[in-house]
Amino acid sequence: MATLKHIASKNSDYAAIEAYLVYQHDAFTGKQLLDEQGRPKLRESYILDTLECGDFSFAMACLLANRKYGKNTQHSDIKSHQYIISFDPRDAADNGLTMEKAQALGLKFCEENFPGHPAIVCTHPDGHNHSGNIHVHIVIGSVRTREVERKPYMQKPRDWHEGMKHSSTAQTMRHLRVEVMELCESAGLYQIDLLNGSKERVSEAEYWVRRRGQLKLDRENAALTADGQLPRQKKFETVKVACRGEAPPFAAQTARSLKSPTGAFVASQTRTLRKQISSVLYRATSFEDFSDRLMQQYGIAVKESRGCLSYLPAGRTKFIRAKHLGDKFDKAAVFVTLQANAECKPKAQFKQDTIGKLIDIQSRMTEGKGIGYKRWLTKHNLKVMAQTVKLLQEKGLTDEDALNQRITELETKYHDSLAVVKDLEGRMKFNKELRYHIAAYTSTKGIVQQFNTVKRPAAFEEQHRAELTAYRAAAAYFKANNITKLPSPKKLEAEYAQLASEKAKFYEQYKEAKEELLKLKTAKQNVASFFREEEPAQQER
Structure with a gap:
């Protein structure tokens, strides 16, 4: 490691x-x-x-x-x-x-x-x-x-x-x-993945706060034991700062020893802050619910800025970024958890909108399952077939030819919409890159003009290396894409907005076709499985 x-x-x-x-x-x-x-x-x-x-x-x-x-x-x-x-x-x-x-x-x-x-x-x-x-x-x-x-x-x-x-x-x-x-x-030594950090990031300041806190606690417990008293606490836990903004004596002492009050201040509450955020995160179902619960229960404010989340505990004036707390507290992980919580809550509605699949009872019973498991499988398959028949009747697809024709139509619509969405995404990406290079080219053009007239170009290039590099990269991009006349940035922004609108429309078509296609394919598979199971049963009778 x-x-x-x-x-x-x-x-x-x-x-x-x-x-x-x-x-x-x-x-x-x-x-x-x-x-x-x-x-x-x-x-x-x-x-x-x-x-x-x-x-x-x-x-x-x-x-x-x-x-x-x-x-x-x-x-x-x-x-x-x-x-x-x-x-x-x-x-x-x-x-x-x-x-x-x-x-x-x-x-x-x-x-x-x-x-x-x-x-x-x-x-x-x-x-x-x-x-x-x-x-x-x-x-x-x-x-x-x-x-x-x-x-x-x-x-x-x-x-x-x-x-x-x-x-x-x-x-x-x-x-x-x-x-x-x-x-x-x-x-041949032990090793871990160094490219992906730990899920719970512990800063150097926080690490030393824990070390010093545990050392002080061990000394106090040794003194209590020598006096014949039982220690109340054996493991040091970082504490949460009081609401009025005053740090406890040990936190202040640690801040002085580290010569970084801000780092020690953050380190003294990060472990408690992680626990408080986690306790709320796994019960909330939306970002509004998440932020309201944090504020009501613990007085912690949360904000989103530039695609990142930051947290402000009571008693602080500066937000703590999620990246200093751990991966599960950043925006992507928090929204995934909130979405999962929201999906788990309305279970009845989720079951109504979904078509399940039939389970092969004979193959499952060969695994040594009991009669109770067989009864459950039979009941499950009956519910699935009831959902399947209801879906086909609502769509008017009880005929096999009509069902196959509808599946073919949906597959065509699905692939056509997906192709259009991919094409629009590529055009949007090109539009975004072009706007970036135009902005870089325009902002550094004056530096290049000065570079062409200076007496010491080597020193000037070393001083303005970043600007010259951005200008040359933009020029190379224009040349590679055969762009001789730069379009207007406002025109490109309007084109990007139009492309995004078209993408949203075709994406909805793609999404609807995909959902209906999956349901009809599952229904067709259920019908085929049902009749395959009925034939051996009739032969036995």
Whole structure:
């Protein structure tokens, strides 16, 4: 179950990075642990190697790179990146993972994914929570000291040119997660899907709030036990903040210790917030009902903005996005749950509008079912046949030829409507892409005109790389689609609205034809099955 974590650092003291990897530090405060003589205590076990540093140390190699290329001169510049690969604790016993093997895997990972960067690769035998998981720290200087071969995942020239800085984008992190998964698979180690996050996302701030809260609770319980009293609570639970907006003493203390009041404030109520939202979600049948129940029962406001849901607990002034709580709290999952709740409620109406299928009694009885199950199957088939006959009589399709003709007509209507809907969707997609490129082309045209007249085009292009890239992409799109004259955006918007209206009309035809077609096909199948069962029964009689 190897995991990958990324940390970007603005600390210009590169020697402190190596000191953290070599010396012992307190897990909560981050301070170095000292021995009786006041000297830093070495870690009990570690393996450390450097790459791309030449004859210098990691710190000196990074400083020389910064001075050579004139990078990292500001306090806000990212000086280094740290990637931590944590292996499953079971790998040591089950798959023979050792520190030496983990170090070799870390060196291979660093050489393949961070070429040209001064790097430290250090392996530790255990995590800060004593879980027994071997993990590898890969720390790279942000500046690349040599030109490297371009890889498919590299997006821009800065990802392979000399003197450029490493950028940890979403595409880069996705590539690195895939690399970790393939690395563990080739080494025969346990692994999980890193591309899809956990259903309940626990932030770093929330994790440390739980750790500190449990530690404090254990100390209080130990004191109570020493006095001969029984502890009331053994497991720490995050608390909900009071309605007047005041955090409890421990939440305030945690906020100070984390040096991020907002992060600790959110972390101190996320677990309770998840429980409250879940308790309402599985009873509500619509979004209005869902929002009303949350407000009435717990004082939680919910809003939808830009296709995402956000929640505002009592005592807060800033909404918490659903993505920070977990997958089941986002818009798509919430609406799926609400729709399922609404469908489960009117069961009687649902049964009336649906035609069931006959069940083969003889094949089911060979499975060793009892006589009671046979009676239930007989009753079920009678109800299904009653529904089938009623449907055919209402449609006037009691004749077999008329039924087959109607099914053929519906199939033609179904496929024709579906083809029209697909065609309209393609035209709408093209319309949307064209409007996007026209907007990008229009907004960046002035930048391109300036680029054609400047004296230092290389510096100007580096400064306006995003605008020039958007302009060139739009021009390439127009050329690929043989567009010589750009249409009016208002005309395209009107065309898009007309296409959407036509799509809605044909989609309704497609939906109606599909529903009736499924019912008639099921009815035809039921009639055929009924007569197939009647023939053996008559022969037996």
